[in-house]
Amino acid sequence: MLDSFSRHVYFVDMAELLGTFEQIVLLAVLGLEEEAYGRAVLRGVQQGSPKERTISAGAVYATLDRLETKGLLSSRLERGTPARGGLPRRFYRVTAAGAAALNDARGALEKAWRGKRWPLEATA
């Protein structure tokens, strides 16, 4: 019974781990510090993605929105510059829960990779 309980808990924990794209977005926000507004994050994500390809703004903003809803990011609005036609900027910040989620995701991956050779070779 205890075994099935711990398996259930483990499953729930794994389900709550961040996805790769969520981690890239959170790390981009973290790296930009006080300058993490939408456009800068979009550029940061593009530079941080493993393959050189254009990342769609829709995907990045949807992820920012989801992370904010989960409480892993917080945001504040600031007045826009003339270059933006006066439209406001939303600046993001990684919350304590966001940092903890990133640590958990990295810890889980490091544990899973322990003892494996890099780069991997096909076994069959």
Next chain:
Amino acid sequence: MNRIDRNDRINPPAWMERLLRMLLPAYNRETIAGDLREEFHERAESRGAGPAKLWYLRQTISFAPRGLRTVFSDGPTLILLCAFTGLCGLWLGAMDLRLRHPGYAGQLGIAGSIVSQALVTIAALHLRYKALRYLAMMGCVTMFWLSGKAFVGVLRGYDFEGYILLIAVLLAVQSALTLFTLPWIRSPRRGTSA
């Protein structure tokens, strides 16, 4: 023809900006439009207006799937559909109670399930509880089955009952929209200041 602003910068075409704003959620409409405009200016200066417009259009299209969901979940379409099918269910139930044809108890059950589904969907859209969302999505299976049954029944029947066909079609559309929008509705955001 390029749109030039007061600072001699080329702006994205007006129709593209309108389309983008239509697809964006109210929460981030101004900020995302500003971010993309800023990026557009830089691209237009470094690579020319044509490639910048193409880039802007691609980004606008990337908001389409989520934008459509927002239109259906925040807009009146799904609520109006639910209100209409709910009223139809009430009317069907009232008629069954009045006429009491053989097997009317079963018909009353069907009318009740149509009304309940409409109420649960509206509640799930407004209250945003997970349990209500799941209940509404599970109810869609019943509604699809009911509308399919009604559709076949009307086509096979001797009398063509157009109103049943209309209710069946609307129920199917309502269920499809519910399944399209409800999985993406989330609880209110935390930790944000305006």
